[in-house]
Amino acid sequence: MKRILGLILGFAVMSLMGCPTPTSPTSTDDGDKAPDVCCKGKTESGQSCTKDEVEVTINKGVTPRANPPQPKVELNQAFKPAIYATLPDYCPVPDGMTLDEKTNIIYLNCPNYVPADENGKREFNACLMQILPDGTVEKIMEYPTHPETGKIGSMGIDICPSGNLYVCDNQRFSTDPQGQVPSRILRIARDENGKVVFDENGKPDVKVVIEGINLANAILWDGDNLYITDTVVPTQGDEFGRGGIWKFTRDEIKKALENNEVIKVDAKAGDAHLIVTAPVKKIGREDFSGADGMTKAWDAIYFGNFGDGVIRKVTFDEEGKPTVEVVVDRDDFQCCDGIFYDSVTDLIYIDDSQANAIRTLDKDGNLNILWINPDTDGADGSLDQPAECIVRDGKLIMANFDWTFPGLTNAAHDKPYTLSVIDVTPLAKTTLIEKVTDAVEEAANAAETAIENVVDKATETVEDAAEKVTETAENAVEAIENAVEEVIPAPETAPAETPATPAETPAAPAEEPTVQTEGTSTVEEDDAAAEEVAEDVAEEAEEVEAEEVEAEEVEAEEVEAEEVEAEEVEAEEVEAEEVEAEEVEAEEVAEDVAEKAEEVAEEAAVAAEDVAKKAEKVAEEAADAAEDVAKKAEEVAEDVAEEAAKATEDSVAEETPAAPAKETPTAEETPAAPAKETPAAEETPAAPAKETPAAEETPATPAKEAPAAEKAPAAEKAPAAEKAPAVEKTPAAEKAPAAEKAPAAEKAPAVEKTPAQAAPAKPAPVAKPAPTVPTRQRFLRRPWRRNGR
Numbered sequence: 001m002k003r004i005l006g007l008i009l010g011f012a013v014m015s016l017m018g019c020p021t022p023t024s025p026t027s028t029d030d031g032d033k034a035p036d037v038c039c040k041g042k043t044e045s046g047q048s049c050t051k052d053e054v055e056v057t058i059n060k061g062v063t064p065r066a067n068p069p070q071p072k073v074e075l076n077q078a079f080k081p082a083i084y085a086t087l088p089d090y091c092p093v094p095d096g097m098t099l100d101e102k103t104n105i106i107y108l109n110c111p112n113y114v115p116a117d118e119n120g121k122r123e124f125n126a127c128l129m130q131i132l133p134d135g136t137v138e139k140i141m142e143y144p145t146h147p148e149t150g151k152i153g154s155m156g157i158d159i160c161p162s163g164n165l166y167v168c169d170n171q172r173f174s175t176d177p178q179g180q181v182p183s184r185i186l187r188i189a190r191d192e193n194g195k196v197v198f199d200e201n202g203k204p205d206v207k208v209v210i211e212g213i214n215l216a217n218a219i220l221w222d223g224d225n226l227y228i229t230d231t232v233v234p235t236q237g238d239e240f241g242r243g244g245i246w247k248f249t250r251d252e253i254k255k256a257l258e259n260n261e262v263i264k265v266d267a268k269a270g271d272a273h274l275i276v277t278a279p280v281k282k283i284g285r286e287d288f289s290g291a292d293g294m295t296k297a298w299d300a301i302y303f304g305n306f307g308d309g310v311i312r313k314v315t316f317d318e319e320g321k322p323t324v325e326v327v328v329d330r331d332d333f334q335c336c337d338g339i340f341y342d343s344v345t346d347l348i349y350i351d352d353s354q355a356n357a358i359r360t361l362d363k364d365g366n367l368n369i370l371w372i373n374p375d376t377d378g379a380d381g382s383l384d385q386p387a388e389c390i391v392r393d394g395k396l397i398m399a400n401f402d403w404t405f406p407g408l409t410n411a412a413h414d415k416p417y418t419l420s421v422i423d424v425t426p427l428a429k430t431t432l433i434e435k436v437t438d439a440v441e442e443a444a445n446a447a448e449t450a451i452e453n454v455v456d457k458a459t460e461t462v463e464d465a466a467e468k469v470t471e472t473a474e475n476a477v478e479a480i481e482n483a484v485e486e487v488i489p490a491p492e493t494a495p496a497e498t499p500a501t502p503a504e505t506p507a508a509p510a511e512e513p514t515v516q517t518e519g520t521s522t523v524e525e526d527d528a529a530a531e532e533v534a535e536d537v538a539e540e541a542e543e544v545e546a547e548e549v550e551a552e553e554v555e556a557e558e559v560e561a562e563e564v565e566a567e568e569v570e571a572e573e574v575e576a577e578e579v580e581a582e583e584v585e586a587e588e589v590a591e592d593v594a595e596k597a598e599e600v601a602e603e604a605a606v607a608a609e610d611v612a613k614k615a616e617k618v619a620e621e622a623a624d625a626a627e628d629v630a631k632k633a634e635e636v637a638e639d640v641a642e643e644a645a646k647a648t649e650d651s652v653a654e655e656t657p658a659a660p661a662k663e664t665p666t667a668e669e670t671p672a673a674p675a676k677e678t679p680a681a682e683e684t685p686a687a688p689a690k691e692t693p694a695a696e697e698t699p700a701t702p703a704k705e706a707p708a709a710e711k712a713p714a715a716e717k718a719p720a721a722e723k724a725p726a727v728e729k730t731p732a733a734e735k736a737p738a739a740e741k742a743p744a745a746e747k748a749p750a751v752e753k754t755p756a757q758a759a760p761a762k763p764a765p766v767a768k769p770a771p772t773v774p775t776r777q778r779f780l781r782r783p784w785r786r787n788g789r
Contacts, residue, residue: 068284068332070355073369081358081371083381084397084421085137090124092417094399096156096168096218096338097390103194106131106392107140107165109154113173114403114413120176126154128165128188128196131397131419140196141204143167149174149181156219156228156294161250163190166209168216168228185210185219185228187257209253212265213246218294218338222301224250229291229303233267233277241280241307243290245314246273275322281308284334285354285407293388297341297348298363302327304336304350311336311350311361327365335408337401338388344594345427346435349396351386356409358386358398358422371422375411378402378418385410386420394425436597443604444567450608451560454615461615462552465622466545472626473538476633481531483641548625552618563607570603 087094087110096109108129116122126143143152146169153170160166165188171181189197189205197205215231228246235242248263256263265271280290287307294303304311311328335354339361342349348361349370357372371383378384378400385408387401398420404410573596 068334070332070369070372073372075369075371078426079371079422079424081373081381081383081398081420081422083379084395084419085131085135087129087137087417087419088139089415089417090127090139091129092124092413093401093403094129094417094419095388095401096154097388097397097399098157098159098165099390099392100159100194104133104392105194106390106397107157107159108137108399109157109167111153111155111170111173113153122151126152128154128157128167133393137419141198143169143186144203144206146171146174146181146184153183154186156217158219158221160187160221160226161224163192163194164188165190165196166219166221166226168213168219170216172215172232179214179232182211183213183216184208185213185216185226187253207257208262209256210246210248210263210265212267212271214267215289217292218303220294220296220301222296226250226253227294227301229294230267230274231289231292231306233274233290236277236279239279240282241288241290242277243280243292243305244274244277245291245294245301245303247275248273276314276324278303278305278310278312278324280305281310283308285405287335287405287407292337293339293351295339295341295348302339302341302348302361304328304339306335306337306353309334309336309352309354311339328361328367330367333359333367337386338399340389340391342391342396342424342428344391344394345424345431347427349389349391349424351389351398353385353387353401353410354408356383356385358383358389358396375409377414377416378420379416381418381420383420384418391424394423394428396422396424398422439597439601440570443570443601447563447567447604447607450612451563454612455557455560457615458552458555458618461619461622462548465548465626468626468630469545469548470542472630472633473542476636477535477538479633479637480640483637483644486644548622552622555614555618567604567607570599 091108091110091112092114093112094108094110098107099105100107108131109126110124110129111126112122112124114122115124125145128140128143130138130140132138143154145152149171151171151174153173154167155170156168158166167186167188169184169186171183172178175181185208187207187209189207191197199205210228213228213230214233216228217231218229220227226248228248230244230246233242233244244267246265252263255261265273267274278290280288282288289306291303292306294301296302300313300315302311302313309328309330310326312324313327314322314324316322333352335352337351337353339348339350341347346363350359350361350367352359352372355372356374356376358370360368360370373382376382376384383398384400384402385404386398388399390397400418400420402410402413402417404412
């Protein structure tokens with residue numbers, strides 16, 4: 001009630017003083033805006049009020065809203081603002097800014113709410129400016145006005161991922177009574193070169209995409225989502241004020257543009273696009289304005305209230321549900337206008353319009369004053385109601401809004417219209433060096449960890465391969481032993497396998513033990529040969545394993561040494577460059593250190609990738625070695641079986657006499673010879689095999705003296721056969737190795753066909769044993785044993 005009476009008295013006093021009723025944006029409880037501070041004989045046409053005249057006006061009619069007491073701080077003169085640019089007369093109220101990182105051009109919005117005549121008609125239309133990298137300020141375009149109000153309030157501005165500009169059109173400051181016409185979001189089309197698109201008539205391609213927001217203030221593109229702060233949304237219960245954040249997706253905006261439609265929202269209807277709301281406290285100057293400035297920092301969205309200075313951050317879960325947390329709530333900070341996060345200095349810069357100050361906020365929530373100054377016209381670059389800020393190339397550029405509200409330090413709207421600047425590279429220097437140092441340490445630790453992991457993995461792989469090789473070798477030895485045992489019978493079983501000669505054929509018992517003894521000696525030699533071969537296989541497998549393990553360990557150690565040395569060299573180079581960078585200008589320090597940080601990250605990634613590739617190669621080679629050993633072991637086992645079979649056949653041949661020739665006379669034609677004249681029976685009691693037709697067709701001839709090495713050069717496949725000496729063979733045994741299928745004695749003893757056992761007149765000459773190459777010498781000749789293949 002007191003506030004309403006104060007406003008009524010204020011209107012009365014201003015009417016008496018000849019001042020028109022203005023439409024400035026200071027908040028009141030009913031949602032309307034309180035009048036501007038006006039002085040005697042002055043209007044909003046651009047004339048300035050003196051400080052004394054303002055104080056007289058406030059004392060007579062407007063409730064004063066003093067600034068809260070500020071803590072005493074010792075300002076660092078290195079951060080004293082300087083003049084960055086003096087804007088032309090048609091830019092009296094500069095506000096929103098955004099940086100095009102591709103062109104390094106800053107886009108600046110000037111809504112130009114004042115000067116205006118007594119009917120609210122503004123002297124200058126809202127316009128879009130650009131600030132080139134060299135500081136030159138140029139006009140790009142004037143905005144098309146609202147069809148109902150004839151005005152536009154271009155404030156927040158940002159760039160879409162597609163390259164187009166999106167702008168908040170605050171119509172709340174343009175209507176009377178305020179709030180009758182909602183605010184809008186505009187899209188300004190740009191071409192592939194970043195230039196604003198104009199039609200043949202010189203009009204910019206501007207379209208309305210969203211409508212219905214109460215007071216659209218700041219705008220932010222984050223990925224494919226568009227966020228907009230609304231400074232005034234419907235309150236809840238007995239709240240003094242409330243603001244909020246709207247969210248729209250790029251897809252729905254694109255669809256609306258393609259269909260030439262406008263997305264319409266309504267906060268009163270509980271619109272789902274309004275994802276966050278936050279209350280405003282009634283303090284100090286009693287301004288109920290809510291969410292104003294907004295920025296993205298530390299994986300969260302930060303926004304602050306204009307009316308009480310409370311700063312909050314918004315985080316999102318995997319489903320996109322927001323969580324709001326208060327970050328700053330202090331009695332000595334009651335106004336948060338524009339805010340901007342700079343990744344180089346890792347700070348949020350805050351425009352405190354109420355106190356004419358620039359503050360900084362770090363990740364831990366520490367709020368500090370970078371600079372603060374009393375009321376000024378800003379001619380020397382001093383802060384003159386800063387409302388927006390942005391960092392480009394280490395320079396903090398601030399737009400001085402200079403449209404005063406009751407309770408602010410800035411007392412009047414006056415020339416010149418300025419942009420201020422503060423060099424923040426001293427903050428960036430320390431921060432960047434710390435960041436690069438941390439980055440180098442992290443990269444070195446990551447590389448060391450990666451190398452350790454690769455070495456461990458390679459060691460495990462080699463150990464696994466060694467175990468497999470050992471197991472394969474053992475299996476091969478066991479297979480060889482089993483094959484020898486299965487194929488070559490033990491000496492004591494030999495008599496059981498050879499059936500007794502019929503009574504008609506007199507045996508030579510005195511000679512049988514001699515044959516048995518020779519047979520036993522052959523089996524033992526075969527066993528010994530098999531064992532030697534098995535030992536050689538095991539030894540060679542262990543040698544292969546040792547060579548592979550040693551090779552892999554050497555390779556792993558070399559990789560580790562190279563990586564560690566590379567990281568140390570990189571760290572030393574970075575450190576040296578940082579020391580040198582401290583002695584040069586701040587801009588060069590920031591640029592060089594940033595480049596080194598990127599190089600370190602890239603090299604660390606490449607190193608990790610190389611290590612991973614080498615680890616894969618180690619594993620593949622170890623697997624190939626194990627597979628080769630396994631294959632060789634299988635081949636050895638198979639060939640051993642074959643040679644063992646041949647050895648068995650040879651043993652049978654030794655015990656079997658030469659079969660009678662086809663032309664041998666039968667018992668009716670030739671008188672039977674005495675048993676003692678049959679030398680074959682005296683030497684070998686076994687009968688010829690049934691399946692040996694060659695013996696019936698070919699007369700017996702002396703056995704060929706073929707060395708075993710020429711007939712069966714299978715030292716690397718069947719070492720058991722290498723040790724078996726050549727035995728006395730008959731031609732029948734050489735041509736018909738059928739001992740595996742059916743022993744001749746089981747089917748048809750020769751005595752049934754030739755009872756007289758005439759046989760040849762002379763026994764077949766006995767072949768001398770063929771000389772054999774020592775097993776190990778032949779085994780080591782194989783080239784695959786030398787190179788691990």
